[in-house]
Amino acid sequence: MASTGPSLILASASPRRRELLTRLGVTPDGITPADIDETPIKAELPRTYAIRMAREKALAVKGATSHVLAGDTVVACGRRILPKAEDESTARRCLQLLSGRRHRVWCAIALAGPDGSLRERLSETQLKFKRLTEGEIDAYIASGEWHGKAGGYAIQGAAEALIPWIQGSHSGVIGLPLYETRNVLKAAGFSLG
Helix, strand or coil, rough: CCCCCEEECCCCHHHHHHHHHHHHHCCCEEECCCCCCCCCCCCCCHHHHHHHHHHHHHHHHHHCCCCCEEEEEEEEEEEEEEEEECCCHHHHHHHHHHCCCEEEEEEEEEEEEECCEEEEEEEEEEEEECCCCCHHHHHHHCCCCHHHHHCCCCCCCHHHHHHHHECCCHHHHHHHHHHHHHHHHCCCCCCCC
């Protein structure tokens, strides 16, 4: 059921973000993926990059009569922004780097209002992968879950069994921090329970 009040466009083709929004009782009135350059600026920090990407996506889709919700998820190992894994070798390199180490996932959201307002929030989550064997990496690569995922893994799948420790927003690691999203939507006049 769609929320009452303002209309909402989701600036993302991600089925995970749509599914997470339904947990808040919100069905977007439309889906319009943002088409922007997602190249990090030289020496840009992961946190800053996540916020900039969410903002730019929301503003690229900004509508005259609807609010636009955009998000961006960045997996970082130290100051290093890990790529979205589009091939097996990238996914393998990411998993080898994260094996046995803590890392951070920054998930930024931006809500652009038809009145020119812009509300932004950021979640920070720390996670640790167990020390992965080559066999575990091979099995995860064979699953295909890594495809198109920042850092080469999807916590909502088999990778969750390889993560013994997490502090922060599980939904933020998936792609939409629900606590922050709920607060931003409520502040913009959306009727949420």
